[in-house]
Amino acid sequence: MIEAVGLTKRYGAKTAVYNLSFQVRPGVVTGFLGPNGSGKSTTMRMILGLDTPTSGHVTIGGHPFRRLPNAPRQVGALLDAKAVHGGRSARNHLLSLAQLAGIPARRVDEVLGVVGLQDVAKRRSKGFSLGMGQRLGIAAALLGDPQVLLFDEPVNGLDPEGILWVRNLMKKLASEGRTVFVSSHLMSEMALTADHLIVIGRGQLLSDMPVKQFISANSADFARVRTPEGEPALRDKLSGVLVEAGGRVLSEPDGALRVTGLPLPRISDLAHGADVRLWELSPHQASLEEAYMRLTQGAVDYRSTDDKLAHLQAPPQPGQPGYGMPPGPSAPADAPQQGWYAPPPPGQNPYAAPQPPAAPAAPAPAAAPRPSLQKKPSDTTEDAR
């Protein structure tokens, strides 16, 4: 059981973690998600007593880590796979840690077997690949056979077989009643591994709930409706009817409509009533990845922009309507394509528009992700291409 209360960490003027409170329970894998630089590793270091929080506190089993009796037998951690002395062999590295924690030396060979490094145990870890380094780090975490396990980005650099192995290992460890806390920036990985999710962005808590609930709260179902090609009038007619009936309609570049707020049968009925034939009417559900992107998009620190190479491109041909040009005056807005996010579901969704308390030194609060704002300049250029 890990419990953080009002955890805050400032480095000079930069607030890395602000007022973070959460609990990590035993028996389940808890995923710790956030974009790069959102404060995941800082939080992990504070849990392990390596960094002292500016304010707030975090305890493991009721004690701060540095006052935990037999800490290495209760908590194991993989913080950074490269945090080993490269000149030392894998076995000696683990042996020194085992001795430090008062763990019998035969346990070293055991964990080397568990992570599959027994054949390279005598080799200096400098020559290890990233995946082997991760395995060595996991071995160090498992050394004390602890009750609480922390893994910071454990699947980085692992091959698919290794990722599967880590995934099953996490689940197995949790099923034994241990507390497993895994950080990642890969939502897709967490969707398969974690039972519970804690999402942070810019050092603040965005969400703390079971994965299933996270998906339903943050994803939005929509229907894709396609009217016969070459008959834009039908398309406009249908979108008008749907909007009238209370639906929200967005246009996709290939001419399809993306409808939210109306159940499929109702769309079908409306189309029938308006005498519009349909070529497609299909349900779609946003994935966990999309839900996560939508949740954190206001809290991303490092965002890339398009490499436009504008000065190298030939000027656009005039009089040639581009792909995705508005078909008519009443055309519905284009659905953002690049990095699009499903529109927020109807009704309240407290997570769609996180309004964190303004931290004194924290950057501006995350902007509420509204579909209209999601249409970035890059989308337009992509559409016009």
Place this chain on the structure above:
Amino acid sequence: MTAPTPTPTPAPPYGYVSPIPVRRAHLGDALASEWTKIRSVRSTVWTLGTMVLLMLVIGLGVGAVAASEGGGMSEDSALPLGFFGMLPASICVITLGVLTISSEYGTGMIRTTLTACPSRSRVLTAKAIVFFLLVFTVTLVVAFGVATAQVAMVDAAEPTGAEWARATVGAAGFMALLGLLSMAVGALVRHSAGAITVMIGVLLLPLVAALFMFSPALKGLQEALFTYSVPSQLISLYSARPPFGDSGPAGWETLLILAGATAVGLGGAFALLNKRDV
């Protein structure tokens, strides 16, 4: 914060109990761990090997030169000749002392170490003890061997027991303390190159600076720098009387001065290690 309390998972077995017997780790465990660490990296072998080589080659070379010159030093024993090998050897000890701790910072290993042992003082204490004993033992053995050879080679006064003690135990203690001071600086600076530079500066700069103090106004400072620079202290260690003028430390006093400086350095290292984020 505003998250709805998640539905409690259906009664997980609270906690996990390891079949491996749990016992409290203590300083002895940390000592074993630090011994494993220091013997399993090549930098230890390289620096200590170089140190032994320098002491042997220079010590025996100086002994041979002094022997060929013939009994020019009939009043003194041959033991102070050991100084010539000790000075370059001290650079190796400084390097090893710094690397013992700063390599952990450089590689990030310190975070792994302090996760395995939250008592930071215990880790630093164990490091200091292991390092001190290792350097002391190696220097003692080599210094004794070189001194024996020098006494046998050079036609000089027979050294007394006190002189023997200063040239072997004293010299080994001096080197080990100097290494410990380097370790403290390494823990304070947390950067290998930076800490080694600082220590080489401490070793050589006072003497070099004093060489160029021609102004009479700086006479006092010049003398103090000459007397208390590390190489002069090492020379003083070998002699019973102050070798530079009438004042200044001699013999075991130099060891006390260095021990004091090391204690201050280590005190700072302990305080900062416990306070700082790693």
